Amino acid sequence: MARVVVVGSGNAALCAAIAAAEHGAEVTILEAGSESDFGGNSRYTAGAMRFAYAGPDAILGLLAGSDDERIGISDFGAYPKTQFAEDLRSFSSGLPLNALQNLLVDESYATVAWLSDVGVGFEPIFARQSFLKNGRYRFWGGLTLATAGEGEGLVQAERRIAEALGCALRLEHVVTELLLDGHRVSGVRCQSDEALQADAVVLACGGFEANAELRSRHLGANWRHAKVRGTPLNTGQGIEMATTIGAATAGQYGACHAVCMDVSTPNFGASTIAHSERKNFRKISYVFGVMLNRNGVRFVDEGADFRNYTYAQYGKAVLDQPGAVAWQIFDGQVEKLLYEEYRRDHATRYRGGSLEELIAMLPGIDRRTALQTMEDYNRAAVGDGFDPTIKDGCETQGLDLPKSNWALPLRTPPFLAFEVTGGITFTYGGLAASTDGEVLDDRGEPIDGLFAAGEIVGGIFFDGYPGGSGLTAGAVMGRRAGRSAASSVM
Template identity: 55%
Template sequence: MPKFVIVVGTGNAALCAAIAALETGADVLLLEKADAALAGGNTKYTAGAMRFAYDGASDLIPLLRDPEDARLPNTDFGSYTTEKFGQDLLGFNDGRALSDEQQVLVKTSGATMRWLASHDVKFEPIYSRQSFEKEGRHVFWGGLTLAAENEGVGLFDMELAAVERMGGTVRYDSAVTGLIMDGDAVVGVRVGDEEIRADAVILASGGFEANADMRVTHMGPNWEAAKVRGTPHNTGDGLVMARAAGAMDYGLFAGCHATPMDLHMAEFGGLHLPPGERKNYRKISYFLGVMLNAEGARFVDEGANFRNYTYAQYGAAILEQPGQFAWQVFDSKVFDLLYGEYRFHDAHFVEADTLEELVALMEGVDGSAALATLHAFNAAVDDSTPFDPTALDGKSAKGLTPPKSHWAQKIETGPFRAFPVTGGITFTYGGLKVNDAGSVMTEAGSPIPGLFACGELVGGVFFGGYPGGSGLTSGAVFGRRAGYGAAQG
């Protein structure tokens, strides 16, 4: 008889686990805490970008929904090797070597993308956010090139369609409230008073980012103020259940993906917005200006690297500032380069013709100190180096603490705009230890029979931050592995 596998959750990792298990002939039931409209975990809230290793355009074309796109002949995708992917992850490891989990992510990222494409999960180049036009060509930067068609909603829809084509079943409004144990083995789940027995259970229910108490416990008091970029349903349920079954904690529980967000957004992400607008509360063009805290001081190197190497950390940096907010300041030279989220109908900002007038409008900020900071920044800008947003241009503001290493232009041409921001948490890094089959491990180093995990619940994948687009890829990589492990184990 085919094995019966229960998957807890319906996000990207859960759906990839279901697809893999169905491939092996298993019967699969997905249990979703939310109703159908809010299903999909954090996946629907994302922009759908996925980072993976590739050698060149020939590796990308087979993954595209429209391989005849007229822009492709005039596009420079470059390459993104496994070595470069590993180096990028090391840059966020705070001195740690690549973990076993990171090595799996790097080495299998390309194969996992090809596997998704084989199930009609297709992608499109991220022309609007990851390329600049240069000498008549679209030049991609930062190693991130493709996103799911129709962003995170499209990724969810395509993966769910694959699950349903293959015979998988989804039950909504079915929050798993506990695991059924037979000795040390997991043999099913509880949904309220209902018991559902299974040969294997895959936990893919997300991290604890939507649980303020757990955030404070593991990450500190500043994190109570964090906006939750995604679903309100990722409240750490799978982590709690796995711990009760004997699982070990693993990874950096104080770490998370945290992005600068509009200070006045709602407490949680909004699925009421059209897919293309769900990312619009992000504010990640800070590299084109400066960020000032309540004391009127800069606190990060806004131009340390391409924004997809810094944005997942700078939300946390904002939450460390007085009042857990900051202002992003730009002059009119860069208005046309700001991402569309800055022109979103619900974007909050102030505008003035002079810097003196602008700082007076920046609520909660020491205006005199802010003005002094802006003048000092302008005086430190290197005017001899040309500005080039397609490269690490070396156009810096030196002699400051912190410096601005690239893309430093004087903030001198009015009108000026300032956008209030805070930290928005996307997902947490602490989770569970899993083995090569995706089985959840105990403190003693043995797998818990019948219990598997993937997605945000896998610890050890990210530490001090991550290069953008790695999260969805990680979910797919470890979801696929858990699905095969649960169905074949």
């Protein structure tokens, strides 16, 4: 029986552990953190998972047993593989999809179905991915289901499944070194100096987003002080351990997933804030308003696409602004469309009876320019054909920086502003890996006994990210890596 050590306890690690155990391995999962850190970034997620599906039946198959009456009045549409591939391609610097990206597309549905089969529940994302139109829930943006109980539900379900298959979870085991027997990885050493022998090791211990030094080296100096949306423990240790023994790196080290976050967001995912509450610091309903920086000017096309396709890039855009802050401005007409997170007590919110009154409240903004920008925007926003369920083409006329969809004029009191900054979610650069989850060396050859999955793998996301792809990528690669690790005994 192969002995497999899995490093990390997030979604990728747990998928690897489950797959390895299904293929007969004796699995030990080593997690650096304590019980409150268990599950890594995966635990902080909304559990949204993007996958290709041919039509509503594919969705209904994953919802069997649900008694949610809204399912009967929902239009789930379809999200063909070609569309998922196109969505990835649009963020890949014009390059054709590579083998890992094709694998993500091709195995996305089968992997979600596997998770469902082993006991992970799914539910439609009614609140964030659908709009009620003519009495039916109409889903948009190719992102339709989330795991039951969001990220917390996902990792706890995976933990139960893994433990039922005999996997042993050891918390507070910080892995610091890969052991070698000749050229083959033969186990790991922990910070405590404990060594564990193994036939194969799966690294699923995240990227380097929580390491200020590495952020500033690879992403740029202004990233040193970025808020970290998730765990403080993803410091790039796994990447370092692997490269020390000759692993190659892959992907775009200078790019990452970053989101508009309330300025009051704590620097890290803090254990004092419930995981379920933590995600409510994000502020991503900007598609219905405009964003101004301290100079009082707009800096992105807020309506360039569904927010699924822009939110992971606009955190960086905000960090690049003076003071690394911006204000999202809305009016009474669109207030009802804002996500629930905008109504939270912690939201840094300003409310005025007129645009002049609102802008006068915003600390440090160039008021004259800000008001002029709003007046110019309102003149340019014709507002015909507004429809949040589609890319409605309701665009501004004559602005140098257009708003391409959902451009309603903001003229209805009360006027609202939310102060945001950029928060990093995860990094895109990582280890080079094969489609079987093998870690590759500089010659492109697998390093015997070493596998990887999840955020630690580079080369899947480049200039941007279609929302909900991270968990799916971790599950697809985790399942592959676990299976390969279990079968890799010499």
